[in-house]
Amino acid sequence: MTDKLAVSVLGTGIMGAAMARNLARAELTVRAWNRSRDKAEPLAADGVHIAGSPEEAVRDADVVLTMLHDGPAALDVMRRAAPGLRAGAAWVQSTTAGLDALPGLAAFAHEHDLVLFDAPVLGTRQPAEAGQLLVLAAGPADARDAVTPVLDAVGSRTVWTGEDGAAGSATRLKLVANSWVIAATNAVGEVLALSQALGVDPDGFFDAIAGGPLDMGYLRTKAAMIRDDALVPPQFAVTTAVKDARLIVEAGERGGVRLDVAAASAERLERAAAQGHGGEDMAAAYFASFDEKPSD
Secondary structure: OOOOOEEEEEOOOHHHHHHHHHHHHOOOEEEEEOOOHHHHHHHHHHOOEEOOOHHHHHOOOOEEEEOOOOHHHHHHHHHHHHHHOOOOOEEEEOOOOOOOOHHHHHHHHHHOOOEEEEOOEEOOHHHHHOOOEEEEEEOOHHHHHHHHHHHHHHEEEEEEEEOOHHHOHHHHHHHHHHHHHHHHHHHHHHHHHHHHHHOOOHHHHHHHHOOOOOOOHHHHHHHHHHHOOOOOOOOOEHHHHHHHHHHHHHHHHHOOOOOHHHHHHHHHHHHHHHHHHOOOEHHHHHHHHOOOOOOO
């Protein structure tokens, strides 16, 4: 043990790897584990210790940060880590887990005497690498000092939504925010697909809305990725967007509302994945407008 805060990062995909690097750059002691070890190995160059198992990764950790695919994956990995967990450690659960998974995660935290922080993040690869994520967090006020160095290292701002991580107030806000992001992304693809079908130069559309209330940086960024065939490496992969879209639809159903756009977005993303675009940026939902990849 050292005087530095010891942090374990479980899951080093697009987001988790960037978060681990920024934690190490903040001079915290960082151990990382990933199911596919080769994805974690490059972090060693940044001073991150690569663990061979979740149990090894969390041993003596003051804070455990999970950034895995979904709620069931987070629970599975934490169960594997259980023998190494320290009672009283903070669990910063940043996986977009959805509402149905929260009770199981909260029960695990209670069983192992962990202080649970529901802490999903808003942002993609670029802000993650820059340590500029927006952290949405819920957890006890009297334990926040323990996780503040972690949240400050990975994000530019933390929005506290409540004091009970098990209540899922941060996850609920994340689903609302993601519903807008996913809808907007699919709309970008459809604008470009319709332009092609009607023989309209997309630049004419962008010129028409320039500087007005319909213009937005996100539209132009995602459109440029599609037009420039710059979908790899992904900022946010199609397969992950499929999962999040389904969680949004399920959350709406739980709340008694019908989310037609979210449901259609999930179907478009699934179709793009089936066409072979699962590992590309979610802007690749554009290809779901065509039976085959369109010609240039």
